[in-house]
Amino acid sequence: MESTVSNSVSNGSVAEIFASDDKEKAGLNPRNGFVSMGGIGLLKNLQPKIVSGDFGFILEDVPHLSDYIPHLPTYTNPLQYNPAYSVVKQYFVDHDDTVAQKIQQVFLSGSRMHFRRAGPRQRVYFKSDEVHACIVTCGGLCPGLNTVIREIVCGLHHMYDVKRVLGIVGGYRGFYSKNTVSLTPKFVNDIHKRGGTILGTSRGGHDTKKIVDSIQDRGINQVYILGGDGTQKGAAVIFEEIRRRGLKVAVAGIPKTIDNDIPVIDKSFGFDTAVEEAQRAINAAHVEATSIENGIGLVKLMGRYSGFIAMYATLASRDVDCCLIPESPFYLEGPGGLFEYIEKRLKENGHMVIVIAEGAGQELLSESLHSTDQQDASGNKLLQDVGLWISQRIKDHFSKRSKMAINLKYIDLMYMIRAVPSNASDNVYCTLLAQSAVHGAMAGYTGFTVGPVNGRHAYIPFHRIIEKQHKVVITDRMWARLLSSTNQPSFLSIKDVIEASKTESDLLNC
Ligand SMILES: Nc1ncnc2c1ncn2[C@@H]1O[C@H](COP(=O)(O)OP(=O)(O)O)[C@@H](O)[C@H]1O
Ligand SMILES: O=P(O)(O)OC[C@H]1O[C@](O)(COP(=O)(O)O)[C@@H](O)[C@@H]1O
Numbered sequence: 387m388e389s390t391v392s393n394s395v396s397n398g399s400v401a402e403i404f405a406s407d408d409k410e411k412a413g414l415n416p417r418n419g420f421v422s423m424g425g426i427g428l429l430k431n432l433q434p435k436i437v438s439g440d441f442g443f444i445l446e447d448v449p450h451l452s453d454y455i456p457h458l459p460t461y462t463n464p465l466q467y468n469p470a471y472s473v474v475k476q477y478f479v480d481h482d483d484t485v486a487q488k489i490q491q492v493f494l495s496g497s498r499m500h501f502r503r504a505g506p507r508q509r510v511y512f513k514s515d516e517v518h519a520c521i522v523t524c525g526g527l528c529p530g531l532n533t534v535i536r537e538i539v540c541g542l543h544h545m546y547d548v549k550r551v552l553g554i555v556g557g558y559r560g561f562y563s564k565n566t567v568s569l570t571p572k573f574v575n576d577i578h579k580r581g582g583t584i585l586g587t588s589r590g591g592h593d594t595k596k597i598v599d600s601i602q603d604r605g606i607n608q609v610y611i612l613g614g615d616g617t618q619k620g621a622a623v624i625f626e627e628i629r630r631r632g633l634k635v636a637v638a639g640i641p642k643t644i645d646n647d648i649p650v651i652d653k654s655f656g657f658d659t660a661v662e663e664a665q666r667a668i669n670a671a672h673v674e675a676t677s678i679e680n681g682i683g684l685v686k687l688m689g690r691y692s693g694f695i696a697m698y699a700t701l702a703s704r705d706v707d708c709c710l711i712p713e714s715p716f717y718l719e720g721p722g723g724l725f726e727y728i729e730k731r732l733k734e735n736g737h738m739v740i741v742i743a744e745g746a747g748q749e750l751l752s753e754s755l756h757s758t759d760q761q762d763a764s765g766n767k768l769l770q771d772v773g774l775w776i777s778q779r780i781k782d783h784f785s786k787r788s789k790m791a792i793n794l795k796y797i798d799l800m801y802m803i804r805a806v807p808s809n810a811s812d813n814v815y816c817t818l819l820a821q822s823a824v825h826g827a828m829a830g831y832t833g834f835t836v837g838p839v840n841g842r843h844a845y846i847p848f849h850r851i852i853e854k855q856h857k858v859v860i861t862d863r864m865w866a867r868l869l870s871s872t873n874q875p876s877f878l879s880i881k882d883v884i885e886a887s888k889t890e891s892d893l894l895n896c
């Protein structure tokens with residue numbers, strides 16, 4: 387790969403080019419595109435590692451321990467002698483291997499953003515007996531957390547002969563306020579069959595100094611952090627503090643979000659399991675609705691700011707007549723509103739199924755319930771129960787203003803879909819994530835989140851994961867597919883469409 391940084395260097399190794407403290411001395415000018423982090427002022431020192439090549443090729447690289455620790459020794463990767471791997475053709479990922487962010491491209495136009503491809507490297511930056519790893523899980527539950535924990539422990543042990551892995555109990559605050567647990571392959575053997583996280587989790591409690599002190603005091607040199615957007619923000623701050631102290635500690639993030647709200651990656655683990663689990667409730671709602679005159683089955687699903695679970699569960703089921711998500715505003719009364727649509731559907735079919743994401747219609751609730759701006763310990767807005775509210779509004783409307791007698795059954799599925807163990811495909815996905823994270827840390831990469839981009843696992847710098855939330859784009863084809871599958875009105879005004887197009891171009895630019 388012919389690579390240049392601001393037109394001034396070519397043919398250099400990426401890690402060499404960005405032995406970062408030298409880059410200003412060398413007169414290089416990596417693109418100074420630091421992003422706004424929403425409250426993480428500390429990250430202002432972190433500069434993206436950008437390498438440009440021919441024909442608009444851009445590699446957005448991840449940090450490496452050798453960026454800030456000179457003369458680090460390297461070692462032959464022990465996988466070279468592992469009978470399972472040594473027979474695999476091209477087992478090691480080449481230094482120049484990258485993954486394209488977009489596979490669909492307008493001919494010869496624009497830049498082509500790439501990430502570093504995940505996987506084992508020929509040389510590693512840790513000796514097996516030197517590694518002291520730890521794993522922590524933060525934020526809400528998600529199917530697959532235990533599988534990732536298991537596979538990090540087993541991957542370190544079986545592939546790299548690493549014996550010392552600590553479990554940090556109870557999320558970030560566990561670093562400084564709880565005892566740790568020693569994780570061995572035997573200890574984690576069966577945990578993928580259980581929902582939740584064997585390590586426990588929490589919100590809030592992110593104290594950077596105390597966490598990094600604990601890492602330093604315990605002699606930990608690889609930190610695996612499982613969590614959603616909030617957790618990855620926390621991981622980015624931890625990484626920066628570790629780098630400031632000049633510690634040889636690799637920080638690897640594994641994205642966890644049942645809402646699928648993390649950008650760049652194709653999909654988050656546990657999402658498929660959640661969608662599958664939602665099918666059972668939608669089926670139940672459908673059975674209830676079809677068994678009684680003018681039956682309405684209403685199912686509330688998770689999705690704080692992103693309606694992916696509701697959208698995919700609806701598309702998968704085909705029994706849903708209306709899907710309401712946070713990204714698509716709707717209204718109740720008058721022509722084109724929800725009540726009118728319900729009446730029409732009941733007249734046509736005699737029953738109806740509605741799926742609603744927890745974050746949908748919050749602006750309508752605030753108008754009628756005078757909401758207070760309460761937050762959870764992590765600073766996430768606490769939402770009002772849209773399911774109960776809308777059930778009541780529908781009942782009131784049909785009892786008072788319409789002559790139609792309805793029978794509404796409300797199923798709140800919120801926590802049911804995230805406490806279950808992960809399904810087969812999520813288990814495989816979790817295994818790949820865990821192994822990619824282990825390979826990356828062993829190879830000395832740090833300050834990265836791992837995840838599939840167009841089907842290939844890649845190392846993605848933290849700032850790309852946390853700068854925006856991944857949301858359903860309602861001017862996109864997927865939402866159009868949903869509308870044509872349910873036949874529901876779009877509820878959109880011209881103003882909403884313009885707003886949505888703006889969001890779409892923001893997302894495309896991220
Ligand atoms: N901006 C931030 N900076 C540092 N830590 C954060 C930040 N946002 C969230 N965290 C921490 O990350 C953890 C999980 O965040 P939370 O938003 O609850 O869940 P999730 O990671 O699933 O989005 C919490 O311990 C929280 O304190
Ligand atoms: O676990 P809590 O605090 O009740 O929070 C529920 C929230 O957790 C989620 O399941 C996931 O949120 P995170 O990914 O931020 O952890 C949301 O869908 C939901 O709003």
Ligand SMILES: [Mg+2]
Nearest residue numbers: 525614615616
């Ligand atoms: Mg979150």
